[in-house]
Amino acid sequence: MNDDGSHSLEISQMRKSFGPNQVLKGIDLTVGKGEFVGLMGPNGAGKSTLIKILAGVYEASSGTIRLGGSAVRSLADSPDVGFIHQDLGLVDWLSIVENLSLGTPPKRLFGPILNKRAEREEARRALNRVGLKLPVDMLVGDLTPGEKTLVAVARVFDRGAKILVIDETTSTLPPAEANRVIRSLSAAAESGATVIMVTHKLSEILDASNRVLVLIDGELVHDTPTRGLDRASLVRMLMQHEAAGPGADSLAAGRSAGEGIIELRDVWLGKLGPVNLRLNAEEVVGLSGLPGSGLHDIAFAVNGNLAPDSGEVIPLRPGLKRALVPPHRESQGGFSTLTVRENMSVSALPRWRRIGRLIDPRRERSECADIAGELSVKPRSIDTPFDVLSGGNKQKVIFGRALLRQPDVFVLCEPTRGVDVQTRSEIYRLIRELTAKGAAVLVASSDAEDLFSVCDRVALVEDGRLQPLRHVSELTASELELMV
Ligand SMILES: Nc1ncnc2c1ncn2[C@@H]1O[C@H](COP(=O)(O)OP(=O)(O)O)[C@@H](O)[C@H]1O
Ligand SMILES: [Mg+2]
Structure with a gap:
């Protein structure tokens, strides 16, 4: 198998229902190495559900997932794949270094003696990769939301992930912090990682992705290269059921105020x-x-x-x-x-x-x-x-x-x-x-x-x-x- 195939992701005919509510209606999707895929769609379209199935949080009602050609139940156990969910999964009352090493085997000097120094060194390197300059002993609870997101990104990189799946983590960040996150993801994609990112922000899609997927009511209705798209065409893709876009909302100009x-x-x-x-x-x-x-x-x-x-x-x-x-x-x-x-x-x-x-x-x-x-x-x-x-x-x-x-x-x-x-x-x-x-x-x-x-x-x-x-x-x- 060549290197390109080794971490390609294929989803076919994926369906998911919660009781009578059919949330995913047969998703087919292949994502190759180095792609930066933006996944968009209205609230409730099923984006997080799709990602949670990939992450092994939910089980699909039917359909298959293949990673590097082999069928898998989810990507949860693959060291090549890292997830960043809306709720980041960091522990506020632990330090950055403790959060980074959570769930990984401890570094040992010999026998049961832990190599704290190596852990801290590695934590510093991980923070550097995402452009964070913070003491690794800081409590995660004391970080800004953007810094927390970057720590979550750092943790995923640190574990050697080659496919990053990110669910709307940028949408709650102030623009400058969101930009930092996007920049570090773009850099990862340029060095060969695959990024799948859910976002509502048109500018993030246009700046960073090279392919856009639009999910509406559990169906993939668009799958197109980003090149050649602009804000207006993206909005049209997202609002295909709606006659008027936000552009139609003009200013309430010239109204006079009351008391x-x-x-x-x-x-x-x-x-x-x-x-x-x-x-x-x-x-x-x-x-x-x-x-x-x-x-x-x-x-x-x-x-x-x-x-x-x-x-x-x-x-x-x-x-x-x-x-x-x-x-x-x-x-x-x-x-x-x-x-x-x-x-x-x-x-x-x-x-x-x-x-x-x-x-x-x-x-x-x-x-x-x-x-x-x-x-x-x-x-x-x-x-x-x-x-x-x-x-x-x-x-x-x-x-x-x-x-x-x-x-x-x-x-x-x-x-x-x-x-x-x-x-x-x-x-x-x-x-x-x-x-x-x-x-x-x-x-x-x-x-x-x-x-x-x-x-x-x-x-x-x-x-x-x-x-x-x-x-x-x-x-x-x-x-x-x-x-x-
Ligand atoms: N655990 C759950 N139980 C029941 N319904 C759920 C559950 N998780 C998601 N849903 C429903 O599935 C639909 C898609 O949700 P979600 O995937 O979170 O949408 P998106 O991320 O695109 O905004 C929504 O109607 C949501 O209420
Ligand atoms: Mg969601």
């Missing part, structure tokens, strides 16, 4: 300040900034989660209600042991109170189901455990929770992080509906497209300072691009 709803006056908070900001009804204000700029602290201050060190947060309406979509939905958002319905209704329960403390369960159900339907949460049933939802669908449920509260002010941190192209345009449409109904919306996002697409006024947060707000309609696209 003031809430105001930050001379707010100082940690390294943030002074911040003066007034949010008005019927208006979307968009703030952007680098991680650590204080961007999300402004959002938390508006929502009342963080009290300012000095200055005031002044509600301009009696009984003002606020709702927050937090930036890290995995850790700050959902309750994994509850259902979709429970996750949505948790902060709106008083609305369905009939007499005393009794909740009207029928109204609760029907309102949750309406919102889940409007957001096209998949699977359809609101009794689904939150746990089994894909990342993008989790985001929709957290969004649904904010909607159910019917607040005067929506504070949306990274509202489109990790969602697919179609959900993104649904979320933009929803945000515009909210303001049409009189709400004030604050979007705090590191994604330029969020500012372009829904905001009326935008500003940068730089080193704790809020720059002056400007109307989006006054900015040119390139000025806006420069802002992020």
Whole structure:
């Protein structure tokens, strides 16, 4: 067998059902050495399911997997294949070096004496490969999300993987950190590794991949070389069931704002300040900034989660209600042991109170189901455990929770992080509906497209300072691009 065949991956007629839900409907796919394959598709399309079958987490209902020509049940036992799942699989309370050596045979000097020095040396080399300069004794829990991802990448390389399978690990990272991860994956592909990466980010696909797969409703509907594609053609491939793309969502330009709803006056908070900001009804204000700029602290201050060190947060309406979509939905958002319905209704329960403390369960159900339907949460049933939802669908449920509260002010941190192209345009449409109904919306996002697409006024947060707000309609696209 030649070297090229030795780690080619062939999948044929792979099917998978969860109960009555047919999630993969006969996938055929061959991936050769050195390919960088981008796997895209709407939330709930079956991408993670496919990858979990390859990883041996789930068993396919039928179909075959071949690695280097031999039939295998999964790729889990092959030293040539490494997986990085959405939840990275790192242990926060262990150090980097301990995480890197987890599950590998310990290095021994002789007999039972471990060679700690060799382990640390190797850990340093592994970090170097992915461009991380951190002490190997640092606890993984103290790393930024991007650094954690790079440690997970380093661990996979360190074990000699020649095929890397990465499920949406970049979608929750700030752009600069995502770029670091993509760069180290590209470098691996250039030196002969095979990379299969799930992402919703068009720019990552266009920059890094040489082949794009699109999975929709459990079927591979596109398999094309990346060369020759641009953003518009990719969006068309992804939205083949949808008439209008995000491009059709034009700016809400020229609308005038309503009355003031809430105001930050001379707010100082940690390294943030002074911040003066007034949010008005019927208006979307968009703030952007680098991680650590204080961007999300402004959002938390508006929502009342963080009290300012000095200055005031002044509600301009009696009984003002606020709702927050937090930036890290995995850790700050959902309750994994509850259902979709429970996750949505948790902060709106008083609305369905009939007499005393009794909740009207029928109204609760029907309102949750309406919102889940409007957001096209998949699977359809609101009794689904939150746990089994894909990342993008989790985001929709957290969004649904904010909607159910019917607040005067929506504070949306990274509202489109990790969602697919179609959900993104649904979320933009929803945000515009909210303001049409009189709400004030604050979007705090590191994604330029969020500012372009829904905001009326935008500003940068730089080193704790809020720059002056400007109307989006006054900015040119390139000025806006420069802002992020
Ligand atoms: N363990 C599970 N039990 C039941 N349904 C599941 C399970 N895992 C995934 N699903 C369902 O399979 C479908 C595809 O999910 P997933 O593969 O996570 O989508 P993607 O990664 O493309 O967003 C969804 O409808 C999801 O709810
Ligand atoms: Mg997924």
